Amino acid sequence: MTDKQRDVLLSIQDLHVWFELRRFGLGHAGYVKAVDGVTFDLHYGETIAIVGESGCGKSSLMKTILGLNKPTKGKVVFEDKDISAFHAEDLRQYRAAIGYVQQDPFGALAPFMNIQRILEEPLIINGVKDAAERERRVRKVMEEVKLSPVDDFLHKFPHMLSGGQQQRVVIARAIILEPKLVVADEPVSMLDASVRVEILKLLRGLQEKYRLAVIYITHDLSTVRYFSERVFVMYAGNIVEKAPVNSLVHNPKHPYTSALMDATSDPDADNALQYRELPPGEPPSLVNPPSGCRFHPRCPRRMENICDVDEPQDLPADDHLVACWLYK
Amino acid sequence: MAEQQKNTLLHIEDLVLHFKTTKGSVQAVDGVFFDLGYKEAVVVLGESGCGKSSLAKAILRLLPRNVAQYGGKVFLEGTDTMAMDEEQYRQNVRWVRMSLVPQAAMNSLNPVLKVGDQVAEPMMVHHGVKKEEALIQAAKMFQHVGVPVDFLDRYAFELSGGMRQRVAIAMALVTAPALVVLDEPTSALDVLTQANIFNVLKRLKKELEVSFVLITHDIATSSELADRVAVMYAGQIVEVSDAHRFFAEPLHPYSRMLMASVPRLRANQEPEFITGQPPSLLNPPKGCRFAGRCPKRFAKCSEEPPIANVDGIQVKCWLYTS
Numbered sequence: 001m002t003d004k005q006r007d008v009l010l011s012i013q014d015l016h017v018w019f020e021l022r023r024f025g026l027g028h029a030g031y032v033k034a035v036d037g038v039t040f041d042l043h044y045g046e047t048i049a050i051v052g053e054s055g056c057g058k059s060s061l062m063k064t065i066l067g068l069n070k071p072t073k074g075k076v077v078f079e080d081k082d083i084s085a086f087h088a089e090d091l092r093q094y095r096a097a098i099g100y101v102q103q104d105p106f107g108a109l110a111p112f113m114n115i116q117r118i119l120e121e122p123l124i125i126n127g128v129k130d131a132a133e134r135e136r137r138v139r140k141v142m143e144e145v146k147l148s149p150v151d152d153f154l155h156k157f158p159h160m161l162s163g164g165q166q167q168r169v170v171i172a173r174a175i176i177l178e179p180k181l182v183v184a185d186e187p188v189s190m191l192d193a194s195v196r197v198e199i200l201k202l203l204r205g206l207q208e209k210y211r212l213a214v215i216y217i218t219h220d221l222s223t224v225r226y227f228s229e230r231v232f233v234m235y236a237g238n239i240v241e242k243a244p245v246n247s248l249v250h251n252p253k254h255p256y257t258s259a260l261m262d263a264t265s266d267p268d269a270d271n272a273l274q275y276r277e278l279p280p281g282e283p284p285s286l287v288n289p290p291s292g293c294r295f296h297p298r299c300p301r302r303m304e305n306i307c308d309v310d311e312p313q314d315l316p317a318d319d320h321l322v323a324c325w326l327y328k
Numbered sequence: 329m330a331e332q333q334k335n336t337l338l339h340i341e342d343l344v345l346h347f348k349t350t351k352g353s354v355q356a357v358d359g360v361f362f363d364l365g366y367k368e369a370v371v372v373l374g375e376s377g378c379g380k381s382s383l384a385k386a387i388l389r390l391l392p393r394n395v396a397q398y399g400g401k402v403f404l405e406g407t408d409t410m411a412m413d414e415e416q417y418r419q420n421v422r423w424v425r426m427s428l429v430p431q432a433a434m435n436s437l438n439p440v441l442k443v444g445d446q447v448a449e450p451m452m453v454h455h456g457v458k459k460e461e462a463l464i465q466a467a468k469m470f471q472h473v474g475v476p477v478d479f480l481d482r483y484a485f486e487l488s489g490g491m492r493q494r495v496a497i498a499m500a501l502v503t504a505p506a507l508v509v510l511d512e513p514t515s516a517l518d519v520l521t522q523a524n525i526f527n528v529l530k531r532l533k534k535e536l537e538v539s540f541v542l543i544t545h546d547i548a549t550s551s552e553l554a555d556r557v558a559v560m561y562a563g564q565i566v567e568v569s570d571a572h573r574f575f576a577e578p579l580h581p582y583s584r585m586l587m588a589s590v591p592r593l594r595a596n597q598e599p600e601f602i603t604g605q606p607p608s609l610l611n612p613p614k615g616c617r618f619a620g621r622c623p624k625r626f627a628k629c630s631e632e633p634p635i636a637n638v639d640g641i642q643v644k645c646w647l648y649t650s
Contacts, residue, residue, distance in 0.1 A: 053518040054489075162605055163376070192375040192545055194589040198601035219519055222548065222593040249593065263523035265548045266592045269571040272369075272553055275530060276523045282488055 010042040015074035017060045032286045034060035036237035045211035049224040052234035099174030101184040105166035109158040116154045145172045164195035181213045221264050233257045236294040243320040253322040256295045338364040343400035345386040353396040354609045356382035358563035369540040371550040374560035380543045384511045431511040433496030437484035444480025447499045469498040490521035509541045526552040547590050559583045562617040569641040579643045582618045
């Protein structure tokens with residue numbers, strides 16, 4: 001993984017995803033600017049984490065990458081091809097090349113299908129006609145995600161499995177077509193602490209074995225550290241900080257990143273003795289985001305006449321990119 | 329014991345709550361014990377399905393219809409609440425001395441009533457005050473939990489998740505109880521909102537002199553409030569400890585493995601998971617319920633472990649019996 005010149009698998013270029021608001025179904029009433037100018041590259045075999053609170057646009061970004069939302073402006077380029085130009089057949093192939101791990105495993109699995117049927121589904125859609133071949137691949141992928149002995153699980157239905165096992169099925173389904181990229185949307189937020197680590201380690205093992213690129217979307221900074229190479233911090237539709245994970249954890253630059261880190265607890269009895277310093281207020285509306293830096297109304301280090309006027313671009317700070325005027 | 333109970337707000341001993349199901353009786357709470365002093369917070373830690381939420385229900389006697397067995401001792405301020413009949417309990421204990429913030433409370437607000445009226449309601453029901461007075465009290469509570477007072481006239485859908493959670497906490501506090509049971513108060517909230525709610529709870533503990541039973545699976549954030557920690561596994565309490573000693577070095581093998589599974593932001597320590605799954609509460613194994621997953625098990629573990637006292641820490645494990 002040392003080569004800096006790894007090829008780019010997925011390139012997000014100045015992506016905007018806006019949703020139109022209509023008043024009573026008629027007339028235009030503005031846009032929800034869910035993703036507003038996001039740019040990054042993802043290389044083959046790389047794991048990145050996108051960290052942000054709910055409503056910061058991380059799910060809209062993910063859905064656009066999956067081809068479920070159309071970009072308002074900007075491009076999603078996968079292996080040098082713009083995905084918005086894809087039509088039926090291209091899109092099917094594209095979707096076979098990306099796996100999707102949903103947040104709520106039980107909601108993501110059809111309750112009336114058994115595990116074998118669930119895992120066969122992507123193979124059927126992608127034209128694997130030979131039933132024996134399908135079963136071979138289903139068994140193989142179940143071994144991969146450690147749903148063994150396989151025969152015990154093949155004919156079970158999702159409700160018969162524990163949360164951790166359900167999430168394994170979801171992961172198996174995501175990787176059965178041997179994708180190049182897996183998008184994992186809060187894959188462990190619904191699971192218990194000990195199972196959480198188990199599932200993350202499984203994902204990491206698969207990632208290393210198959211050189212998968214993984215986009216790990218989360219709000220939990222403490223798991224990011226053990227699970228990704230680079231971290232992007234998102235706030236109100238923008239990426240505010242891009243950094244290698246260790247650099248971010250040891251030396252957060254953007255005041256919002258610092259706030260997120262300050263709010264994350266480690267188990268320590270001394271926590272109960274003091275209050276946590278937190279930025280006041282709540283994330284802004286994405287219909288009318290604040291001018292300039294979107295974090296400035298809550299920022300403890302804001303500079304008048306700068307932060308509230310101009311929107312910061314990605315500014316280099318050591319090996320970081322930070323969208324913050326403090327680093328100019 | 330009688331002397332000790334004077335300083336103890338809540339004393340729970342051998343609390344049992346089993347449910348009838350078509351497959352047999354589910355031993356959701358099976359021998360829970362802990363003590364809680366005034367102005368203290370005890371954290372009940374456990375994974376999903378270990379009986380945490382049933383424990384909350386058992387403490388507040390909010391029982392569903394399919395109860396197979398309910399018993400044990402619950403003393404609140406020295407009074408045996410188990411000896412009270414339902415009406416006495418309703419009039420003197422529930423929401424008067426002890427209240428609950430249920431799981432997902434923020435989504436259980438009534439959508440067609442103003443939140444102020446909902447917060448005022450317990451005052452009107454339990455203390456028989458007029459609505460105007462109750463609303464004044466509700467406004468006070470709003471200030472304590474950090475909700476602007478003009479939100480009294482709003483509806484639940486006009487509030488963000490964090491604000492709704494604060495309203496639910498205000499509703500539990502409005503009758504000035506001595507004890508509030510919080511069932512997963514922050515599990516659906518964002519990091520910053522979560523930290524904010526814990527700041528509120530810390531402040532309430534000081535300002536209103538209220539005690540908390542915090543039921544959660546989130547070990548890292550539970551340390552924000554904990555004075556004492558009780559670890560629950562498969563319906564039973566396996567360790568009761570004070571927070572400083574617990575977070576530094578827990579004793580029970582399950583507590584240790586649970587702590588090792590917590591990813592830490594500030595320490596470079598790879599988290600480890602616990603292999604296997606907790607036993608079914610339908611037919612829990614004889615002896616120690618954690619024995620099947622325990623790296624330190626030995627012959628004795630097939631017998632029910634006693635509760636050992638290690639310098640004031642209570643551990644239900646054969647390793648600590650001398």
